[in-house]
Amino acid sequence: MANDKHAPRPVTAPIAVIGMGCRLPGDVDSPSAFWRLLVEERDAVGPPPPGRETGGEPAVGGPSALRGGYLADVSGFDADFFGVAGREADVLDPQHRLLLEVVWEALEHAGLPPDRLAGSPTGVFTGLSYHDYMDQLAGKPRELEGSILTNGHCVAAGRISYLLGLHGPSIALDTACSSSLVAFHLACEALHRQECDLALAAGVTLMLAPRITRSFERMGMLSPTGRCHTFDAAADGFVRGEGCGAVVLKRLPDARRDGDRILAVVRGSAVNQDGRSDGLAAPSAEAQQALYRAALTRAGVDPARVSLIEAHGTGTPLGDPVEFASLAAVYGHGLSPCALGSVKTNLGHLEPAAGITGLIKTVLCLGHGTIPANLHFTEWNPAIAADGSRLFVPRESAPWPGREPVRLAAVSSFGFSGTNAHVILQEPPPARRTGLPAPRRPRQAPPEVILLGAGSHRALPEAAGKLAAWLDAEGATVPLRDVAHTLALRRSPGRGRLAVVARSHAETAEALRLFVDGLPAPALVSSAADVTAPRLPVWVFSGQGSQWAGMGRELL
Structure with missing residues (x-):
């Protein structure tokens, strides 16, 4: 870690991000596919796939209100591989299925074979909110009624711990749109308190029934133009999205000891509540500023050194100006420019999974030293006073701004429950060198044996094709x-x-x-x-x- 005599002393020890997995709109099935979507400036928002429309009831806001960031397929699942019995598999919430798959992929991305974690003090922290699938099961045959228990939010985390034989904390939580970043914060805290030696933080959401979308429509929260115009003059509401993200965390000294690949370092995080504001779902500028300062203090980071902020940035006329003013008050002063981003402009608002999605994006930006464009931004919202601030919205992909010796970034996520989360991240440390001379390479390399495993023999061709690519x-x-x-x-x-x-x-x-x-x-x-x-x-x-x-x- 670089020394900085001007930064406050950190309160928390650093945590390493050592693995990530994601399933996101735009056919994103891995972190590398996610990065390609970002740098190619792709907009994954579109009409709902067949079978997931409004169920025949017309949308209040017209066809644009139905646009969102959708996954192409949410039904496929290898129940046998994950040890889920036939009757239970028939009624298992697709959100739980997706969590199992993406957590498994995140562990393999970290180089930790999931089947070797049995008995370990590994924690599981998941964020999710909705019960769309349970709504669809209502009125089905009585023998399916047991699904009410197996599809409970608590089982979303418990099933992962059960499958892998994990003995650390196992918690599912719902704070609305901040759920997954709050889960991430709790995972870091559990590592700090030695409650676990490895932690999984994840978030998931799927749009399987029209009820929630209709509620957002009637509240006037969805964009009638079908886009998240974050911080832009055209901001008129958000667009819903779906998907899943998961990260694998370990204390930094332990990750170094174990030879893990370190993707980013968590310097600090904080969670707070709006308390009494202008309304239950209304943002609080005072709470947001207090949140930023708490996270920065815990991280021991000067806000002027942060060069990227992945904002909550939903593109609402009320929320964007409040968030910008709060960011400007804490982060807006300094000589180096600081970029503001929101992955919601690419994918829509993933609500309980939004925070972990923004965090994965930020880890990718830190690793690549590049900040992708923020889509749908032309001019500042007139309610935003951007003049005199170092904050800017990138309109095209560009190298990391500023000349700080270490890249630092922040991630925000706010819930309409009033619960907010903020995380400070740092680029991965340079790989340690052994000091030994490099071995002399033979003129002809010896043969290597490349082993490839897949969940089943049927899945081998797809896995082989991906490895070849x-x-x-x-x-x-x-x-x-x-x-x-x-x-x-x-x-x-x-x-x-x-x-x-x-x-x-x-x-x-x-x-x-x-x-x-x-x-x-x-x-x-x-x-x-x-x-x-x-x-x-x-x-x-x-x-x-x-x-x-x-x-x-x-x-x-």
Whole structure:
């Protein structure tokens, strides 16, 4: 951590973000896909998919009010893989299904095989709000009534702990739109208090029934133009979105000790409440400013050093000016520019999952040293006094602003419950060097054994295709030895398995593509594992002294 004699002394010890997973609008199924959506300036808001319209009742605000950030498919689920029995799987809330999948992916992204965490003090903290699926089950056969218990919010977190055999705290919470960032804060606090050694923080929401959308319509909160125009003069309300995000957290010294890839560092966080304001759902400028200052104090960070703020930024005529004024009062002074962003302009407002989505975006920005454009911004809302402030809205992707020696960013999330959360993040520390001379490379690289596991044998072709694409692109600069090491040591073997013997990225990718096409590949073998068989031993196909390289910036 860089020294800063002008910064206040931190109250909390730093936490490392070591893994992330997400399923978001725009066909986003991984952090790397999320980053591509951001830098390509894609707007994932559109009409609802077939079967998820308003159920025949016309929308109050017309067709634009139905626009949102939707997932293409919310029905697919491998119940057998996750150990969910047939009758329970038939009525399991898709939000719970999505949480299971994305948390599993986040753990694998962290290089922590989920099936090896049993018995560990790992905490689970999830944010979610709605019961759309329960509304759909109303009036169904009486034998489905037990789903009322298995689909409770508490089970969303408990099922993850049960599946993986985790013994840390397991908490589901609902503070409306701030739910997932409050869950993130509680996960960090549990790590600080030694209640767990690893923590999972997640948020999920799906729009499965029209009731909530109609309520927002009638309250005048949705945009009639079908866009989140955050901080813009055209701000006229928000657009709903859906999806899931999860992050894996560990105390920074522990992450360094264990050789984990560190994606970002959590310097500090805070949660507070608006209390008595102009209305139950009305924002409080005083509470927001107090929240920012509390988080900055806990982080030991001078606000003038923060160069990116992922705002709550819903694009409402009332909320945007209040939020900007609060940010300007705390963060607006200094010589270096500070960008304001809101991922809601790309995806819509994911409500209970909004905070964790904004946090994942911010971690990606810190790692890449780039700030993507904020969509749908042309001119400042006339109620916003932006002159004289260092805060600006980026209209195109650009390198990190300012010349601070360490990149710092902040993330906000406010709930219409009045509960607010704010997090201070720092770029990952540089990789430690051993001081040993690099080993002399042989003229011809020795062959490596690349192991790939999938949830089932049917899923192997898709997994093989993704790995081949990654090796051709982001993974091209990662030594093949490190790829082999990571897949062997830091991945679950799965029930579908294949192995490739190759000397180069190109050889590996070609063998994988042949497998995808159903053609023979002499250097490749695949099999379906018996789920009752004992787990295979861990094989590490990397040379002496080789450390896990984190599979480059992203894996799959």
